[in-house]
Amino acid sequence: MDLEARASDQDREATVSRLQQAFTDGRLAADEMEQRVERALTAVSHGDLAALVADLPERPGEVVTVTTKAGKILRTGQWRVPRTLRIESVYGNPHLDLSEAVIEHAEVTFDLNLKYGSAEILLPPGATADTNGVHCEWGSVVSDVPGAPRPGMPHVRVIGEVGYGKVRVRYRGARRRRWFTRGGGS
Incomplete structure (x- = not known):
């Protein structure tokens, strides 16, 4: 994350939510929570927001790691989407359907x-995704959705390393593009 980048309203709201949860968990006193919330609502950069939660631990379930060598990674229906989902796989092909998922984070x-x-x-319709953080060695990244966050809509950041595969982001129900181009003879 670029700490110098300007924070959005969505970023500020996510930080306020985390501070409120820390108060509920007994990690912050009421006056300290109020002071941090006030600073979060007026924060200018990601760095300003990060400083407000730097001493708070990640909540269980905020970071989930799924590891498989060759197994199928499939998430569909009403599954709970963690703040960060790490997928580590050698031969697997993750399929993540968020169209009915429970998404609690902006x-x-x-x-x-x-x-x-x-x-x-x-x-789901209206959601956005930023795929600029994906590095492909021999594959490609195709996103058929807007990359900039929209107020009140889920936003997905896709990051990581892909060796010999592809990453495709689209709305459910949108027509699939072919992953390859057929060669033609004369």
């Missing part, structure tokens, strides 16, 4: 570390 991160697999991410 922004979620999918950290993909795929050696030979390809990932497909299906979003």
Whole structure:
């Protein structure tokens, strides 16, 4: 995360929510929570927000890691989306369908570390995804959705390393593009 980047309203709201949860958990006194919330609402950069929660531990379930060598990674239906989902796979092909998922965070991160697999991410209508953080060695990244966050809509950041596969982000129900181009003879 670029700490110098300007914070959005969504970023500020996510930090306020985390501070309120820390108060509920007994990690912050009421006056300290109020002071931090006030600073969060007027924060200018990601660095300003990060400083407000730097001493707070990650909550259980905020970071989930799924590891498989060659197994199928499938998330569909009403599954709970963690703040960060790390997927580490050698030959797996993750399929993450968020169209009916329970998304409690304004922004979620999918950290993909795929050696030979390809990932497909299906979003609910209106959601957005930033795929600029994905590095592909021999594959490609295709996003058919807007990359900039929209107020009140889920935003997915896709980051990580993909060796010999592809990453595709689209809305559920949108027509699939072909992953390859057929060669023609004369």
